[in-house]
Amino acid sequence: MGTEHEKDILLQHELAVMEGILESKAQYRKIIKAGIARWVKDFQDGRIEIKTVDDLKKLIEIDIELQRDDL
Numbered sequence: 001m002g003t004e005h006e007k008d009i010l011l012q013h014e015l016a017v018m019e020g021i022l023e024s025k026a027q028y029r030k031i032i033k034a035g036i037a038r039w040v041k042d043f044q045d046g047r048i049e050i051k052t053v054d055d056l057k058k059l060i061e062i063d064i065e066l067q068r069d070d071l
Contacts, residue, residue, distance in 0.1 A: 025066050032063045 002010070039056045042048045 029063060029066050032059055032066070035059050036063070 036056065036059050039048065039059065043056075
C-alpha cells in the first residue's frame with residue numbers, strides 16, 4: 001500500500017473528478033430543462049405536432065436519468 005501522503009493525493013484526485021462530474025450533470029440538466037421548456041412552447045404555439053412527442057419523451061427520460069444518478 002502507499003503512504004498516507006499518496007493516499008491523500010489519490011483521494012483529492014477522486015474528489016476533484018467527482019466534483020467535475022457533478023458540475024457537468026448540473027449543466028446537462030440545465031440544457032435538458034431548456035429543451036423541454038422550448039419543446040412545450042413550440043407545441044403550444046402549434047409548431048410541433050403530436051407525432052413528435054418522442055423528442056419530449058427522450059428529453060424527460062434523460063432528465064430523470066440524470067436526477068437518479070444524484071441520489
